[in-house]
Amino acid sequence: MTPILEVQNLNRRFGGLQAVSEVSFAVAVGQIKAVIGPNGAGKTTLFNLISGTIPADSGQVIFNGQEIQGKQPWQIATAGMARTYQNIKLFPGMTALENVMVGRHCRTTAGFAAGMLNLPWTWKEEREIREKSLELLELLEIGDLAQVEATSLAFGQQRAVEFARALAAEPSLLLLDEPAAGLNMHETGEVARLISKIRDRGVTVLLVEHDMSLVMDISDEIVVLCFGQKIAEDVPTAIQHNPEVIRIYLGDGDV
Ligand SMILES: Nc1ncnc2c1ncn2[C@@H]1O[C@H](COP(=O)(O)OP(=O)(O)O)[C@@H](O)[C@H]1O
Ligand SMILES: [Mg+2]
Numbered sequence: 001m002t003p004i005l006e007v008q009n010l011n012r013r014f015g016g017l018q019a020v021s022e023v024s025f026a027v028a029v030g031q032i033k034a035v036i037g038p039n040g041a042g043k044t045t046l047f048n049l050i051s052g053t054i055p056a057d058s059g060q061v062i063f064n065g066q067e068i069q070g071k072q073p074w075q076i077a078t079a080g081m082a083r084t085y086q087n088i089k090l091f092p093g094m095t096a097l098e099n100v101m102v103g104r105h106c107r108t109t110a111g112f113a114a115g116m117l118n119l120p121w122t123w124k125e126e127r128e129i130r131e132k133s134l135e136l137l138e139l140l141e142i143g144d145l146a147q148v149e150a151t152s153l154a155f156g157q158q159r160a161v162e163f164a165r166a167l168a169a170e171p172s173l174l175l176l177d178e179p180a181a182g183l184n185m186h187e188t189g190e191v192a193r194l195i196s197k198i199r200d201r202g203v204t205v206l207l208v209e210h211d212m213s214l215v216m217d218i219s220d221e222i223v224v225l226c227f228g229q230k231i232a233e234d235v236p237t238a239i240q241h242n243p244e245v246i247r248i249y250l251g252d253g254d255v
Pocket of ligand 1: 014017019037038039040041042043044045046
């Protein structure tokens with residue numbers, strides 16, 4: 001397997017709490033890999049370490065053969081890693097389409113920076129960004145909502161806008177932090193389908209999720225975190241039958 005991402009012996013402490021402890025795993029090109037675990041297991045912290053949002057105490061994060069720790073967020077984005085957040089972060093007062101257009105900034109030249117500074121965009125560049133962003137909204141099946149204010153959409157649709165915005169940066173690896181958080185069962189099913197669709201377009205996906213049912217259907221492999229430690233890593237059917245995993249999830253009241 002060709003790994004796109006390798007996490008090696010990653011550690012992160014908050015005061016007296018070891019939030020991520022000696023975690024190692026790899027993500028192969030073209031996979032959907034999931035990290036699951038109860039609330040407080042360290043999933044978001046792990047994500048923040050991988051996306052370079054917070055520094056690790058020790059360990060490596062190798063993306064496409066290169067250590068990404070110490071790099072600036074824009075460098076990591078340009079290298080091909082994009083992420084979404086557990087709490088949806090869309091820009092209020094902007095349409096769905098405009099939110100997606102913002103996601104393209106790391107792939108454009110002066111045009112977009114000029115736009116942000118209220119300088120005139122070049123016509124051609126703006127038109128290209130707009131067309132590409134609309135295509136992404138269509139891919140995520142919300143093309144008809146392009147002109148609607150993003151934060152007024154239903155949660156499931158807001159997730160789709162967030163996915164489109166992340167894809168606008170043309171990532172090779174997409175990190176999704178709890179994409180089903182706040183969604184009802186129907187919306188969760190739709191989001192699962194969209195994630196598979198994104199992978200089928202050639203984007204490798206690493207997602208962390210509290211909800212086991214979402215990841216069972218769509219993941220190729222699953223890592224289970226508990227109190228910051230990796231306790232299992234296997235294909236979904238094996239994870240489903242892993243006694244320690246069952247115990248954790250039953251204890252959590254959440255299977
Ligand atoms: N910035 C922080 N400061 C202190 N403790 C934190 C911080 N972020 C997370 N934690 C703690 O680290 C543990 C793991 O949190 P988190 O990574 O958010 O878990 P998960 O995403 O799996 O629910 C929790 O006990 C949480 O309270
Ligand atoms: Mg979290």
